[in-house]
Amino acid sequence: MSTNVVPTTDLDSAELRKAFGAFPTGVVALAGISDTEPTVIVASSFAVGVSQEPPLVMFAVQQSSTTWPMLRSLPSLGVSVLGECHTDVIRQLSSKDKTQRFAGVGTTVLPSGALLIDDAPVHFECAIESSHTAGDHEIVVLRVTGLANDHSKQPIVFHRSAFARLSA
Ligand SMILES: Cc1cc2nc3c(=O)[nH]c(=O)nc-3n(C[C@H](O)[C@H](O)[C@H](O)COP(=O)(O)O)c2cc1C
Incomplete structure (x- = not known):
């Protein structure tokens, strides 16, 4: 069997x-308080393992995002790794209608203003380190300033436009 590699231009x-979409990823909610309003972007482009010393993570945001300009100026952002219990609210948190994103969603605001989605397997408290233009996205590097682990909770997996579970 031979593999037919098609040029992306075709x-x-x-x-x-x-x-x-064939590449499975986790899903995170990056959130903070902007002008007293809870503000969030859901992202599957999030990646860890950028750097351990200092601890850096990253994600890519669409240049066209209307939410990112509200978050990018905040001193601190919460990054919640969304778990199996969040499956039903992911579409809501990422809806175009910003007013209903947090309806019925439990959240915690840290003294820094970072906003966390409750019951996540991992929470990071982050500050923006740098950002880099990459085509129609902006790659944002975040410095991790604090974290909380809950090993009893499983992350959700985003694969082929659907949410899957690690556990059967
Ligand atoms: C599973 C999932 C993953 C997403 N990943 C990204 C992402 O990595 N980067 C991004 O900019 N938007 C991503 N989005 C879209 C944003 O969460 C959100 O819908 C979009 O920012 C809304 O538009 P606005 O920024 O103009 O408010 C994702 C949405 C979903 C449902």
């Missing part, structure tokens, strides 16, 4: 999205 964007 592909339609749906094929590219399908290929990118």
Whole structure:
């Protein structure tokens, strides 16, 4: 069997999205308080392992995002690794209608203003370290200033546009 590698210049964007979607990722909620309003972006582009010393993580945000300009100026952001119990609220947290994103969602605000989604397997408290233009996205590097681990909770997995569980 041979593999037919097609130049991306000959592909339609749906094929590219399908290929990118075949790579399983976690899902995080990056959130803070902007002008007294809880503000959030859900991201599957989040990655750890950028650097351990200092501890750095990253995610990519669409240049067209209307939410990121509200978050990018905050001194501290909460990053909640979303868990199995959040499956039903992920679409709501990422909806275009900003007013209903947090309806019925338990949250905790840290003294720094970082906003955490309750019951996440891992919480990071972060400060923006740098950002870098990458095509139609901005790669944002975050310095981790604090964290909380709850080993009893499982993260949700985003794969082929659907949410999957690690546990059966
Ligand atoms: C599972 C999932 C993953 C997402 N990942 C990203 C991401 O990595 N980067 C991004 O900019 N938006 C991502 N989005 C879209 C944003 O969460 C949100 O819908 C978008 O920012 C809303 O538009 P606004 O920024 O103009 O408010 C994702 C949405 C979902 C449901």
